[in-house]
Amino acid sequence: MRNTIYRPELLYADGGFIANGEVLVSEDGQFLEAPQGVDKPSTQIVDLPGKALLPGFVNVHSHSFQRLIRGKSESRIVSGKDFWSWRGTMYHAASQLEPQDVFDVARMAFLEMVLAGTTTVGEFHYLHNAPNGEPYDDPNLLSKQVIAAAQSVGIRIVLLRTAYLRSGHELPQDPGQIRCFESTSAFLKNMSTLIHDCSTTPSEVRFGVAPHSVRAVPLADLKKIAAWSRANNLPLHMHVAEQIAENAACVREYGSTPVQLLSREKLLGPDFTTVHAIHISTDEIAMLAEANATICSCPTTERNLGDGIIAADHVMAAGIRIGLGSDSQAQIDPLEDARELEYHLRLEQQKRAILDPITAQTLASRLFDCTTVHGARALAIPGGTLTPGSFADFFTVDLNDVSIAGHSPEDLLPIIVFALNRSAIRDVVVNGRFILHDEKHVLQDEIVSRYKETHRKVWQNTRRSDSS
Amino acid sequence: MRNTIYRPELLYADGGFIANGEVLVSEDGQFLEAPQGVDKPSTQIVDLPGKALLPGFVNVHSHSFQRLIRGKSESRIVSGKDFWSWRGTMYHAASQLEPQDVFDVARMAFLEMVLAGTTTVGEFHYLHNAPNGEPYDDPNLLSKQVIAAAQSVGIRIVLLRTAYLRSGHELPQDPGQIRCFESTSAFLKNMSTLIHDCSTTPSEVRFGVAPHSVRAVPLADLKKIAAWSRANNLPLHMHVAEQIAENAACVREYGSTPVQLLSREKLLGPDFTTVHAIHISTDEIAMLAEANATICSCPTTERNLGDGIIAADHVMAAGIRIGLGSDSQAQIDPLEDARELEYHLRLEQQKRAILDPITAQTLASRLFDCTTVHGARALAIPGGTLTPGSFADFFTVDLNDVSIAGHSPEDLLPIIVFALNRSAIRDVVVNGRFILHDEKHVLQDEIVSRYKETHRKVWQNTRRSDSS
Numbered sequence: 001m002r003n004t005i006y007r008p009e010l011l012y013a014d015g016g017f018i019a020n021g022e023v024l025v026s027e028d029g030q031f032l033e034a035p036q037g038v039d040k041p042s043t044q045i046v047d048l049p050g051k052a053l054l055p056g057f058v059n060v061h062s063h064s065f066q067r068l069i070r071g072k073s074e075s076r077i078v079s080g081k082d083f084w085s086w087r088g089t090m091y092h093a094a095s096q097l098e099p100q101d102v103f104d105v106a107r108m109a110f111l112e113m114v115l116a117g118t119t120t121v122g123e124f125h126y127l128h129n130a131p132n133g134e135p136y137d138d139p140n141l142l143s144k145q146v147i148a149a150a151q152s153v154g155i156r157i158v159l160l161r162t163a164y165l166r167s168g169h170e171l172p173q174d175p176g177q178i179r180c181f182e183s184t185s186a187f188l189k190n191m192s193t194l195i196h197d198c199s200t201t202p203s204e205v206r207f208g209v210a211p212h213s214v215r216a217v218p219l220a221d222l223k224k225i226a227a228w229s230r231a232n233n234l235p236l237h238m239h240v241a242e243q244i245a246e247n248a249a250c251v252r253e254y255g256s257t258p259v260q261l262l263s264r265e266k267l268l269g270p271d272f273t274t275v276h277a278i279h280i281s282t283d284e285i286a287m288l289a290e291a292n293a294t295i296c297s298c299p300t301t302e303r304n305l306g307d308g309i310i311a312a313d314h315v316m317a318a319g320i321r322i323g324l325g326s327d328s329q330a331q332i333d334p335l336e337d338a339r340e341l342e343y344h345l346r347l348e349q350q351k352r353a354i355l356d357p358i359t360a361q362t363l364a365s366r367l368f369d370c371t372t373v374h375g376a377r378a379l380a381i382p383g384g385t386l387t388p389g390s391f392a393d394f395f396t397v398d399l400n401d402v403s404i405a406g407h408s409p410e411d412l413l414p415i416i417v418f419a420l421n422r423s424a425i426r427d428v429v430v431n432g433r434f435i436l437h438d439e440k441h442v443l444q445d446e447i448v449s450r451y452k453e454t455h456r457k458v459w460q461n462t463r464r465s466d467s468s
Numbered sequence: 469m470r471n472t473i474y475r476p477e478l479l480y481a482d483g484g485f486i487a488n489g490e491v492l493v494s495e496d497g498q499f500l501e502a503p504q505g506v507d508k509p510s511t512q513i514v515d516l517p518g519k520a521l522l523p524g525f526v527n528v529h530s531h532s533f534q535r536l537i538r539g540k541s542e543s544r545i546v547s548g549k550d551f552w553s554w555r556g557t558m559y560h561a562a563s564q565l566e567p568q569d570v571f572d573v574a575r576m577a578f579l580e581m582v583l584a585g586t587t588t589v590g591e592f593h594y595l596h597n598a599p600n601g602e603p604y605d606d607p608n609l610l611s612k613q614v615i616a617a618a619q620s621v622g623i624r625i626v627l628l629r630t631a632y633l634r635s636g637h638e639l640p641q642d643p644g645q646i647r648c649f650e651s652t653s654a655f656l657k658n659m660s661t662l663i664h665d666c667s668t669t670p671s672e673v674r675f676g677v678a679p680h681s682v683r684a685v686p687l688a689d690l691k692k693i694a695a696w697s698r699a700n701n702l703p704l705h706m707h708v709a710e711q712i713a714e715n716a717a718c719v720r721e722y723g724s725t726p727v728q729l730l731s732r733e734k735l736l737g738p739d740f741t742t743v744h745a746i747h748i749s750t751d752e753i754a755m756l757a758e759a760n761a762t763i764c765s766c767p768t769t770e771r772n773l774g775d776g777i778i779a780a781d782h783v784m785a786a787g788i789r790i791g792l793g794s795d796s797q798a799q800i801d802p803l804e805d806a807r808e809l810e811y812h813l814r815l816e817q818q819k820r821a822i823l824d825p826i827t828a829q830t831l832a833s834r835l836f837d838c839t840t841v842h843g844a845r846a847l848a849i850p851g852g853t854l855t856p857g858s859f860a861d862f863f864t865v866d867l868n869d870v871s872i873a874g875h876s877p878e879d880l881l882p883i884i885v886f887a888l889n890r891s892a893i894r895d896v897v898v899n900g901r902f903i904l905h906d907e908k909h910v911l912q913d914e915i916v917s918r919y920k921e922t923h924r925k926v927w928q929n930t931r932r933s934d935s936s
Contacts, residue, residue, distance in 0.1 A: 071875065071883030074828035075821045086820065112870040115891075244818075304886070306814035331887050332871075336804075346774035347812060350712075352554065353543045360542035402580040403800075405916045406923035407539065415539030418772070419799050423583075423891045448873045455874030 002027050004044045004432065008053035008396060010412065012386060015365030017052060017412050025392040029203070029431030033388045048396055051426055052412065056119025056393040057334040058375030058384050060296040061237070061275050061325025063124055064109035064146065065102060067451075068093040068458055070329060086305060090328075091176030095131055096458040102127065102142050106149035108451035111444060112332040114155055114436055117425045119393035121155055122325070122379045124210050124237060124275070126162035126180045128190070133178030139186065140194040147198065147205055152443065154435030156393060158379040160210035160237045161194065163187045163225050168215045169253040180212075184221040188228050195232075203391075204431055206381060208235040214250050214258045219265065226267050235271050235380040237296070238262075241284075242276035242307050259284035268293045273378040275325065277315070278308045285311070289318035294378040297370075299340035301327035309344040313354050316366070323375035335420050338367040360414040367417050392432040397424045470495050472512045472900065476521035476864060478880065480854060483833030485520060485880050493860040497671070497899030501856045516864055519894055520880065524587025524861040525802040526843030526852050528764040529705070529743050529793025531592055532577035532614065533570060535919075536561040536926055538797060554773060558796075559644030563599055564926040567613050570595065574617035576919035579912060580800040582623055582904055585893045587861035589623055590793070590847045592678050592705060592743070594630035594648045596658070601646030607654070608662040615666065615673055620911065622903030624861060626847040628678035628705045629662065631655045631693050636683045637721040648680075652689040656696050663700075671859075672899055674849060676703040682718050682726045687733065694735050703739050703848040705764070706730075709752075710744035710775050727752035736761045741846040743793065745783075746776045753779070757786035762846040765838075767808035769795035777812040781822050784834070791843035803888050806835040828882035835885050860900040865892045 004025045011021030024032040024043075073089040097105070106123070113121055127142050129135050138144070143159055150157035164180035165187075167173050173181065182190065195207055209229035211217040217225065217238075229236045240258045241247055247257045254261050259280055262268050268291030277288070277295040288295065297310050305328070315322060324337040342363065345354045356363035369384075376384035383391045397416065399405065401424030404415045428436035435441065472493045479489030492500040492511075541557040565573070574591070581589055595610050597603050606612070611629055618625035632648035633655075635641050641649065650658065663675055677697035679685040685693065685706075697704045708726045709715055715725045722729050727748055730736050736759030745756070745763040756763065765778050773796070783790060792805040810831065813822045824831035837852075844852035851859045865884065867873060869892030872883045896904035903909065 068874075070887055071828060071832075071879040074831050074882050074886060075825060108870065108874070115870060303811040303815050304820075306818050306820045308818050309815050333889070343771040344815060347771050347777050347815070350774050350776050352772075352774045357543060360539060363542050364539075400913075400916045400920075402576065402583060402912075402916065406536075406576070406920045408923075408927050411539040414542050418542060419538050421801070421891075422889050444870075445868075448868045448870065452868075452874045455876075459876050 002042060002044060003032065004046055006046045006048060006053060008048040008051050009399060010052040012052065012054040015361060015368070015413060016410065023053065023386055023394075025432045027432065029392045029433065031386055031388050031390050031392050048427075050399055051396040052399055053394055053396050054117075055372045055385050056383070056395050056428065056430070057117050057371045058120045058122075058323065058379060059113055059118050059326050059334065060122045060273065060323035060375045060378045061124055061298055061327050062109065062113075062121050063328060064106040064149070065094060065097060065127065066090060067105055067109040067329040068455060088176070093458055094127055094179060095176065097127065099136075099141055099145050101454045101458070103145040103149045104450045104454045106146045107153055107447045109329050109332065110150055110153040110155045111441060111447050113326065114153060114428050114441060115425060116332055116334055116422050117395040117428060118334060119156055119395065119428060119430045120158065120376065120379060120381060120383055121150065122158045122160050122208065122237070123150070124160045124162055126164050126212060128182055129179045131179065133181070135186075139182075139190045140197065143194055144197070147201070151201070151204065153441070153447070154430055154433070156204040156381070156383070156391070156430050158206045158208050158235070158381065160208040160235075161191050162210040162212050163221070164212045164216045165218065165221055166216060169249060184224055187225065202431070206379070208237055208379065210237045213239040213246070214254075214261060215246060219254065219261065222267065223265065230271065235273065235378065237273045237275060237378075240274035240277055241279045242302075244279050247279055257284065259287055263287040263291065271380070273323065276302065276307065276310075278302065278310045280311075282314065285314055285318050285320070289320050294321045294323055294374060296323045296325050296378060297337070297341060298325040298327035299337045299344065300331045300333065303340065303344070304328065304330040309348055310341070312341045313345055316355055321374040321377060322370045323378040324370050333422065334371045335417055338371050339418050341367060341370065359410075361410050364414040364417040368413060393430050395425055395429070395436075396427040398426050470510060470512060471500065472514055474514045474516060474521060476516040476519050477867060478520040480520065480522040483829060483836070483881060484878065491521065491854055491862075493900045495900065497860045497901070499854055499856050499858050499860050516895075518867055519864040520867055521862055521864050522585075523840045523853050524851070524863050524896065524898070525585050525839045526588045526590075526791065526847060527581055527586050527794050527802065528590045528741065528791035528843045528846050529592055529766055529795050530577065530581075530589050531796060532574040532617070533562060533565060533595065534558060535573055535577040535580075535797040536923060556644070561926055562595055562647060563644065565595065567604075567609055569922045569926070570610050571613040571617045572918045572922045574614045575621055575915045577797050577800065578618055578621040578623045579909060579915050581794065582621060582896050582909060583893060584800055584802055584890050585863040585896060586802060587624055587863065587896060587898045588626065588844065588847060588849060588851055589618065590626045590628050590676065590705070591618070592628045592630055594632050594680060596650055597647045599647065601649070603654075607650075607658045608665065611662055612665070615669070619669070619672065621909070621915070622898055622901070624672040624849070624851070624859070624898050626674045626676050626703070626849065628676040629659050630678040630680050631689070632680045632684045633686065633689055634684060637717060652692055655693070670899070674847070676705055676847065678705045681707040681714070682722075682729060683714060687722065687729070690735065691733065698739065703741065703846065705741045705743060705846075708742035708745055709747045710770075712747050715747050725752065727755055731755040731759065739848070741791065744770065744775065744778075746770065746778045748779075750782065753782050753786050753788065757788050762789045762791055762842060764791045764793050764846060765805070765809060766793040766795035767805045767812065768799045768801065769793075771808065771812070772796065772798040777816055778809070780809045781813055784823055789842040789845060790838045791846040792838050801890065802839045803885055806839050807886050809835060809838065827878075829878050832882040832885040836881060861898050863893055863897070863904075864895040866894050
């Protein structure tokens, strides 16, 4: 086995940076103990002058195919139906996709993530059926397309296969959702088969269980799915409290909000990630903290959708871990998501340094943890850190990029978190292998070209303006 | 005279894009009428395949030297004094700068603007004196350093020379501001001399008059300065209503808010730009609209400072033009500023498409105008547009960049406004000359290297944490 030592100019460590640090990576893609006593002759050295090395970003919540509606959904026509108008556009895109398209669009989104320093994506995947609503011969065909896309790009994926059983309480099936529906038994069977089928794929592929929401999964089914997930030791992810209307519908059906329901039914736990969790009360924050659950926040999407501002101050004060997701792909910029956790509260409260008032470094470190270790924890992978035993997933930044150049030792992390532009990202390594080298991804031209074809195909027959 | 025709794949026109369009540029750097009948043999052709061509961004409000405090001011210690703690850090940086440093830091900020597609900067310049508070032998030395920096980088500059007379009503002079203070007569004399001294510089240099704020300029002086500005036909810029405390101080001194005072004294007008204008009432919006004044909004700075959210919906509904500024250089990203005008209102109101509900294209066009034509109008330059007679200031974007690739004809502008990353900017042309060519600025390495030296010098003797 040939190990590799990476020697950047500055190495991320404990919320700051150290000069002359190095990391040792095994051939099978894990960080090893610091290199004292290493048999140097058998160890490859990679010098990274002028660069800082940081743990890769973890994108906890992605719907890759929604990249197709970027720029298409910035209008509204029916007052009070804003989100559903956006959803109509999104379902239109979803209805058009052949398996090859699912692959091509996912590669485009994953490539953009990699270019932004992301090394792991949690893909909350709910497209299962053919456009006519029938399962494919292999009911996991589209899941496998998304996994293949991740492998093609080189990003680590946790496929959060989504259970989507109904349009809502006492609602008829929405034709826009026919590619999503499965019964609970089919979902569990398909999930088992998928994991089995992929058992020989590399360690970059893992799985999680994603009951879509309390709207789409009735309580009895949710209990079965959660029990199955726990028996199989998988992470559980669910959309929770993104919009007020969603909470109100849950109250009508169950007499309680989603978080109250999940708490009462003992469905929350350290393996549970609530995605969004914007409209939650102080009591509900306490319930999530008590259960040691994670919240996945998606600020660039949430500001695009007009969802509202997560109370990250109260959430962090309660000790709840926050991970981050690019969700609708309105933008793919993990650090913009991180800084918005803080910035949106500054706008609301007209104060500064809300999530940590002590120093810029401690504040930046808190936000950086959201993009890395808390995300890795939510996806149940040993990542988001450079410590021995973790996956060797990391990226480098050019210390001369105009967005971050010039720093004292203590303020490089604040500059990166609050101002880094994607142009500074130079190399991305997943499982010890370069997937981006000096800003270049070997498949970039092909991926972009195929994506543009797919975009044309999906939208060519629709002279609809995006307001329709 | 040799003219040039630029032929991009897509040409910006009226809020959308046209294929096979072209623009004709004269040797002295103006757009000319469309090229029918042009004497082709004497005309140079520049083909720009795979690129879209758009009018350059206009940055209405910049304090270039504040680039030095990026990442340094993300903390607070004294409750209720958040902004002033930030200001303490800023004054510390200002106090350290030798004339050469002013040049080096300005070049760094201007370079980052150019890399983001900016072709004009309005530099609100208030550092005039030596570190000891005495005027330099040439009292315009630092203004000239900033102008020289713009010329070195190639960006068009409107130097908004700032009048700064006092620390505040009934306040002693703040030692942090001694580099700013001038008497009104000195200010007017220096301004005249500066314009005279620069009368032989190229057309990329223009001037404006910037009474700092009602706090720093008493009413009687403000009247003299505004009269002088109007006699000389220059644009007038002033900080107005950024924070609630500033309004309250004005009420204490004059019995009215800044906007009420400016309106009552007939100081507002079509040549007047109020910078920030966040804390203004419906009546005050009507006053600004009635006077046909411009507002310069700086959302990325305002979210960093916790200033609050401008009511862009009411402001636009009243017909007031909004320009945009990078202000403190917390980030330099004109499109992020543009989209935040809309996004911050979505967060506040939990609705979508607030500034224009009709189509994504009309909304994007409104926001794009803020980054271009409205800014040019505020700086009194014929720019921000590709129309004949305007300055030939523009940039190109790579249509294959992952942030924007894939579009229908009607949604390229929405994709650009809501998702473009700086990595897509390829070429920047000012006055008909390339200053960025295929992402490269010829002086980039030198500018970054000198900036890093300045940063080290300014902060080396301060082991203060940024919370001090």
